[in-house]
Amino acid sequence: MSKWPKIALGDCIESIRAGFSAPGESRLPGEDEVGILTLGAVSTGRFDPNECKAVPRSLAPSLGPPVRRGTLLMSRSNTIDLVGMAVLVEEDHPNRFLPDLLWEIVVRPDSPLSIAFLADYLQSDVGRRLLQMAAMGTSSSMKKLSMRRLRRLKVDVPPYELQKYWIDLGQRINLVANYSDRLIAAKREFKRGLMQELLTGRRRFPEFGPKAATIDQPPAGWTETTLGELADIRVSNVDKHTRAEHNSVRLCNYMDVWTRPYIMADQEFMTSTASPREIERFSLRTGDVLLTKDSETREEIAESSVVLSAGADLVLGYHLALVRPNPELVDGRFLAAQLRVPRFRQHFVRSAQGATRYGLTIAALKRAPVWIPPIEEQRRISETDLSLHREIELLEELRTQFETQKRGLLQKLLTGELTIPVPETTDQEPVHA
16 A cells, blocks of 8 residues: 555546536537537547537537546446546547536646546556445446545545656557557458448459449349348347346347447356246357347447357347348358448338337348358458458457556556656655555
């Protein structure tokens, strides 16, 4: 434990402001739109302005000030692992606004903790424990912070020299991490563009023939058919009010599909309170496709993931459909990837029905148009998609290692394991954490 003085976090804070929520679409805003941030903007420990909902620009005057440089953004409500996640905003974002679940924290000019050091301190193991202990709530999945409890937290005040040293070191680590971010973004854009062309026949491997002549027709040798002709489609009988609890059946839900284009059946899933006798269990097979059939917006309908390895029985969440392809006709990996292409997703967007939520019927799923090349070409395209996905995963793992290294160094500073130098112009001894 450090022997530095402790102060209330409120002594560092000048103001805390919450934002406003408005209905919007989960995508980047267009020219006449602005973005309301989502919790994803802070959940990774780095500020991501692309995690937002698009709303009309006419709503901007009612949304409060836009996101500003030199402030901290913090989630006031989230899971216990993510509540209180704080990030430093390093530049102005005039077209991004706060939702009600994020706080903007302004640090006082005379704060004994610099804002850059405070941001990293709150992400350290020490800071995360403080914030998690301050979070309250009766729900097992969602916890909330109050401004009063946040201000009363007692935080360490390291010497100025240590804070300055840490900020300089952190900037060097961030340069490498930011390069990784740009490389990951470029790889994702390359993958998106290449796969869209391969999956529509606008680009083909030379051994399989010429590309499509138009964007509206499949190339020679491809078959235009429907999803119902290629696969058996089933939906879950789990009630939409089924909750997630421990010590019950394993539940694969819509978040598993939204966040994972590839699913390993033995990976960690949620659990359901429903009795195994009350619900239908599915044993996932390699090549099975999971599809979201229910969502709050049309644009989030029909996200798809493919099972890469079979495993134990699972219960499908209320929002999911199981698409089991005929392996003699279609490769499941190809099918899942093609259903993510905007040209084919248009069918799902148009077919979704509902007032407050949008859903797809089995009949609508079966009518979905699909273009199918010969099976060998499907597999070649699928392998390309998987290879690009794994390359991006490796880059993301490297990016995570930079963050882990940074947190580990800060932890050593906070516990006194790391000694830092002091300027040669002084007679001071080295500063210890």
